[in-house]
Amino acid sequence: MRWVIPSPVYDVYEWQDDALCRRVEPERFFHDDSLRRIEQRRREASAKRICQRCPVIQECLEHALQTEAHGIWGGTTPAERGRIRAARAARATSMSASAEAAEPA
Numbered sequence: 001m002r003w004v005i006p007s008p009v010y011d012v013y014e015w016q017d018d019a020l021c022r023r024v025e026p027e028r029f030f031h032d033d034s035l036r037r038i039e040q041r042r043r044e045a046s047a048k049r050i051c052q053r054c055p056v057i058q059e060c061l062e063h064a065l066q067t068e069a070h071g072i073w074g075g076t077t078p079a080e081r082g083r084i085r086a087a088r089a090a091r092a093t094s095m096s097a098s099a100e101a102a103e104p105a
C-alpha cells in the first residue's frame with residue numbers, strides 16, 4: 001500500500017520520494033537512547049553512510065535544520081545540526097553588522 005500525501009503538503013515533502021532511508025529500518029536513523037553508546041555510534045555511522053549516497057541529502061539537511069531535533073537527517077546528528085544552525089546564525093549576524101557599517105551616515 002502506498003500512502004498519498006495531499007497537496008500542497010506533498011509539494012513540500014516530494015523530495016522524500018527519492019530518500020534512500022525509505023528502504024531501510026528506521027531504527028538505524030532513530031536509535032533508542034537506552035542503547036549502549038557504542039551501539040548508538042555504530043548505528044549513526046551506518047545511517048550516515050546511507051545519507052552520503054542519497055540523492056536528496058541537501059534537501060533533507062535543509063528540512064532538518066528547520067524542523068528536526070531527533071535522529072539522523074541529511075547525514076547529520078542533532079548535535080551537528082545545532083552547530084550548523086549556530087554557525088549560520090553567527091554568519092547572518094556578522095553580515096548584518098557589516099551591512100550596517102557600510103551604510104552611509
Ligand code: SF4
Pocket residue numbers: 016019020021022029050051052054055056057058060061072073074075
Ligand atoms: S539524506 Fe539520509 S536521512 Fe535524508 S532522505 Fe537521504 S537517506 Fe534519508
